[in-house]
Every structure is written in C-alpha cells, then in structure tokens.
Amino acid sequence: MTISPSERDQVWDVAVIGAGPAGLAATVAAADRGARVAVIDAEPAVGGQFWRHPAPRHEPNRVRDAEIAPYHHSLARYWRLRDRLAQHVAAGRAAHLSRYEVWAVQPAEAGAAEPAPGAAEPAPGAAGSARGSAGSEGGAAGTTSSTFFDVLAIDAATPQRHESMVRARTLVLAPGAFDLQIPFPGWDLPGVLTAGGVQSLIKGHGVLAGKRVVVAGTGPFLLSVGAGLVRRGATVPAIVEAASPASWLRHPGRLFSATSKLAEGAAYANTLTRHGVSILTKWSVLRADGRGRVESVTVAPIDGTGELDPDRARRIPVDVLAVGWGFVPQLELPLALGCATRAGASGLPVTVVDADQRSTVPGVYLAGEVCGVGGAALALVEGEIAGLAAVRAVGATGPAGAARAVSRPDEPEIADMQGDLAMRRRRIRLARRRERLRTFADALAAVYQIPGSWLGALTDDTVVCRCEEVTAGAIREIARDHRAADARTVKLLARPGMGHCQGRICGYAAECVAAHELGTPAAHRPVTRPVAAPLSLGTLAAGWPAAIAPVCRHQSNV
Amino acid sequence: MPTFTFDGQPIPFRPGQSVGAALIAAGIYSWRVTRVDARPRGLFCGIGVCFDCLVTIDGAPNQRACRAPAADGISVTTQRGTGHDDLAV
C-alpha cells in the first residue's frame, strides 16, 4: 500500500523508530489509544533482534515462520503484537515502513500545526529544503507541543535508495543494540561471526552458520545461541564463558526477581546438558587460526591474576566461531537530537530517561536497549510505557472508540473513567515490572563483566579496526607517542573507526587498547556520528528533503 | 529452487534469505578482499552494522550481503578493495 499524497504530507502523532520488542510495544500501545503512528524499521519483518523473522514471501519453498518457531521464545506475545499492528495498518491508524533505514532525525520548529514551506532546518551536509508544507489532518485533537520532528529515511528496497521523510509530533526511538566485540588474533578470519549474527542466520534465514561451532565471550546470551545451534543440528564442542557464574551467589535476591528469565535460562541449560555441551567458565579465547577461514580456536583458562594461561590452552577444531561480549546500545539517533546519556551498568554509555521513558529532549521518548541493555522483556515494558506517554503528550488519551463502545455504549463518560482507571493500574504494573527487570539486568551486567585478559593476548599485528585495517600495534604507538587514550585523538591519528562502520565495531576496543597502553581507565564517552545509515552521494546531492512518499509495506508470512 | 551466481558458480537459495545467508548455506564464507592487506572477509555481525560483508551485486559494489535479499538470476561477485568507492559514509 502506498501512502496517498495527502497522507504523505500529514503529521503523525507518533513516529516510532525500530520495530523490535520495544518499538512494537510502543506502536501498538499508542495506536490502541487512538494515536496515529508510523513505525519505521530497516528489516523486512517486524520483531527486531529478539523476534527476528524472515522476509515475508509467498513462494512455496520460502523460509517459513513455523520452521524457525522452535528457536524463539514468547512467540504468542509476538503474534498478538504483530496481528494488532496489522489491524491498525488496515484501519489506517498505523503505517509500517519496513526496509527504511533512518539516517537522521531532527526537530522542525513550526509555530502552528501547519509548518511553513522550508521552515525546517536543512540536514547536516545537505542542500536547502525543497519540501512543501505539511498539513495536520488525521492528527489527534488537543496538541500541546508546537515542535515537529522530521525523520529522514532511506528506502533500502529500491536500488536508487530513495529518501523519504516522516513528520511527527512525538518520537519513540527504539533502535536496539548490536553485539559488543573485542579483538583477538584471528578474529577477522571468515567464519568468525558475532553470536548475534549466528542467531540471526537461524531466526531470520533458516540457516545454520556451521556444523561445528564454538560459542565464546560472556553473558547468558551465549547459552541461548549454543542451545539454538545444537537444536538445529550443529555440534557445539564448548561454550566458553569468561565470567564465573559463581559470582551469582553474591546477588541471590536479584537473581530471583525475574523468574521468567530464569525459566528461559533453565531451558537452555537443559538443552545444552542433553546434548552434552560442556561449558567452560572463566575461560576465554586466546586466538583463532585457519587458512582463508577459521579452522580452529584456542581457548585458555583465566588464572588468578586475571590473565589467560597459555600453558593450559586447548585447541578446538571448528568451522565457525561465534563470539559475543554483551551488547552496545545504538545511540546515534538519540545523540543527534541531543538526548543526555550516562554510563550504563557495563560502562558503555546509555540514554537518560524518566519514569515515562521521556528523554531529556521534549517530545522524544526512548525505549529498549538504548536505555541500558536489559533484554526483550524489559524492552517490551519500556516500549509500552513510552507509547502510552507519547499518546498523553499529543493528547490522544482515553480508550480507543471501539473499546469504549463495547464496555458502556450508552454511557461514554463512565466508560472513559473506567478506561482512565484501567490505564492508571496498567501504568503502575508496568512501572513495577520495569523496576524488577532493570534490577535483574544490572545484576547480570555486574556478573558478566568483560575480563581484561584479552588485552594481554592481543598481539601488535592483530587488526583492531576491521574497516581501515588498523592494528593494535599502531594504536599503541599513537597512544604512547601522543599520550592520548581518548577516542577522538586516537581516531584522528591512527584512523581506527574512520571506515564504513564508523567505529561501531572497534570503538570500544580501540579505547581500551590505548588506555591500557597508558595505564589509565578507558572512558567510553558517547560518540556522535553524522549519519545513522549509509547514504549514497546521489542522495546527499539530491538535496533535502526529497518528496517521495514512504510506502507502507506491512506484510507477514502467515 | 531459485538460484543466483557467485563468481559464476550457481548458488541455490530459499526466498526470504539474504545473499549472505545463502552463501553461508552453500558453504562460502568469504566474498570480499580487503583494500590494504588483501584479507578475505565475509559475514560478521549479520545485522547490517559492521560492513564487513560488502559485495558486488549486478556490478554495483558495496552492497551489504547480510541485508541484500537473494533474488533469482542476480550476479554476485567478490569485491576487491573498495569496488568503485561510491558509498559515502
């Protein structure tokens, strides 16, 4: 369904970026209460990382939802949210802009609901505004904010990568996270994949990454990946966990505060035991070797001094090595809008939010991993809170008409009061649940810390920045010569983080290497990046904003 | 089964899969050679973040194999160095 020209110029009540658990929950919560919502996501199917699904197709031998279902959790909730979104799309209340990569978001100050032509500020590096006015039809009544946000997105489904714009009164940013990685000799060999990447191949494409896979790093996610692999038929010679779960015993209270998460963990542990997978704790990767692709991984125990003990190392033949050290929140979009950050439980920056998931920028709500890595259950709660708060901000309060008609058709005021009461109860429940899950997530982060042992094992000739092929030796030299451990100086001089990924993959490690060389702690300050998605020069040259209607491509695989 | 070619070799795939996923299912793990040290590279993050999986599709370089949908009849070729370097980031 293409959005009609009149709809194209509308101002949405809420634009949600990211259709993972957080964004999906926010979208449905807001649309359920009568707001008009556009949800924008780079992937073909909704679900994000946790509920990754194959691209919707109709050919007979497509990858089917049913065949990937065994690798998922809480699917009933996913189906409910997906169906609800489909209903809202069909009713014209919501649009699902799939395969759109948001590269910029910015406030567009406008005095009234009708912004003047060219009133918006041009995007950084782009030519002047060429866009006409935006009407306000279809919006909820009682708008309190005079600020609009323009979301600029690249249509990844067209070879020309057309640009589209969505204008909204409020934003919910829920872009999630990516796998945190640390370098070791051989980590850039083909066949060394991120743990999340191995998981995404199974869930999103029905593909087993390898036949013999070692899973290494730290965090409970490794168990989930290992369990998925053995269920799908792979041999997992070992799961190599750098932390020591015995430290759980120091947090028993926190441990029992999130029982459903524990049940999920117990299920993985069961699967792994049944398949005889050994879990090495306080062990880590020393190196990976192979000619042209990974053929073996050497793992070693972390000794009393916190270093890897090469004398007790074991070499394990593999065809794939899956590594993950936790997750890095994707902060580009919140940072571009000026949202404040703080140091999260893992030491990496996360955004600051209040009880309503409000950022420090009016009209901008944040949910999911960007507020601190906490997993899907927490993302769902935060998303719903953000969706409800965004609705209140634009004034589209109260139960949706349909719900009202069902409960008290002849007494709408009473129905509204009942609705308000129900909403208040719901918000109290959500707040409690968030508190519990956040405490649990912080306890996990405290246990699954990245040990410093990798720094000692990192040889000078190991590539740290995979894009620009900058080695650990080069970073150490710059740090020594210029006594610089901050990301900016190291980046300017040694050029790690100057390539395609803009330092997303190596940023954390490069800072650690430089700081370690100087004997100082790594700071991990938030890094602003000019663009959140790759653009072609053509798009930039075409000026901003292009007046191409976004296409609602909501589809599912049923 | 629909098929695309990789450096001339036919690669079968299932609709809904990405080029990168289909290559891995076919046992191919690298499809790019780096600019500086000519190192082989393939899928790493799997979700469009790392840009290690860049590949040339129907003559256009710098396509992320983990995101590009596999399609019948397309020609996928190993990308050497920067391809044509027409990707601005």
Ligand SMILES: Cc1cc2nc3c(=O)[nH]c(=O)nc-3n(C[C@H](O)[C@H](O)[C@H](O)COP(=O)(O)OP(=O)(O)OC[C@H]3O[C@@H](n4cnc5c(N)ncnc54)[C@H](O)[C@@H]3O)c2cc1C
């Ligand atoms: C590769 C990977 C695999 C994972 N697998 C699991 C798993 O199997 N089990 C588990 O418990 N946890 C998994 N996780 C952890 C995951 O972070 C959480 O479980 C959960 O998915 C977080 O929900 P979220 O809504 O915050 O973000 P996400 O689920 O990450 O959703 C964010 C969505 O936003 C989209 N997005 C981001 N930026 C943009 C942009 N600029 N433009 C358009 N769209 C954008 C993304 O495409 C994504 O669909 C995984 C993480 C990663 C990185």
Ligand code: FES
């Ligand atoms: S594998 Fe990282 S971008 Fe494709």
